[in-house]
Amino acid sequence: MRLISGFGVLLLACLAAFDAGALVLRGSLAQGGLVIGTVAPGAAVSLNGNPVRVAPDGRFVIGFGRDADVSQTLLVKTPDGKAETLSLSLEQREFQIERVDGLPPKTVTPPPEYYERRKIETGLVREARKVSSDLMDWAVGFQLPAKGRISGVYGSQRILNGEPRSPHYGLDVAAPTGTPVGAPAAGIVRLARPDFLLEGGIIIIDHGYGVSSTLMHLNSVDVGEGQMVAQGEPVGTLGATGRASGPHVDWRINWFNTRIDPALVVDDAFVSEVTK
Secondary structure: OEEEEOOOOOEEOOOOOOOOOOOEEEEOOEOOOEEEEEOOOOOEEEEOOEEEOOOOOOEEEEEOOOOOOOEEEEEEEOOOOOEEEEEEEOEOOOOOEEEEOOOOHHHHOOOHHHHHHHHHHHHHHHHHHOOOOOOOHHHOOOOOOOOOEEEEOOOOEEEEOOEEOOOOOOEEEEOOOOOEEEOOOOEEEEEEEEEEOOOEEEEEEEEEOOEEEEEEEEEEEOOOOOOEEOOOOEEEEEEOOOOOOOOEEEEEEEEOOEEEOHHHHOOHHHOOOOOO
């Protein structure tokens, strides 16, 4: 077993023991990180015992959630049956926690009718994010969906009247209402709705292999489901729809149901190459 660790930098591991070639990993080995790997064509990969889809050219993508265990196990099997197990050590991150007390109960506990609508909306989001298409636009890299001020970060959490709320899993970009919002990477629009209860105008773009971008609080949704979009192509405009305190776009990245920190994929380390 080999141990690999890293945070915010490209990671390169050459396994000379493999007759079929080297394993290369690039990205952030950290909670919230997305990592792109390359193995010999025909090799099989699993993460913590779960199979990982590998492209015909040997590329694959894996991700780690906000509270992921810092110890991860990657298994690579070459076509001739040789196996190598790598112990991946993730950087454990600290996230901002804000406590707010004295709020009226009705602002903390939603009314009963909220849950019926949310059941439908969250079901649509789950369906859009579970798609594993053949697209490989995740391998090209990502860009911010809008120009503006970073007003919210991944992982932050509020505790309201002593009750922990769900952490914030996106990167917020604040700008005036109507500011163009572009696709962070190319892909297929899997969900496009103007009026979700919390998200307001929402778009989910499938980048392939379980990787997707979600754009929320949009003032306008200017694409349709099933539409192909290029990186940077306008898909809507920034707004304050849904539950929002001001105009911004909340950009989220998922690897299936694993929530990724967008700030880690627009970092130079995700797309550059350095040999260690």
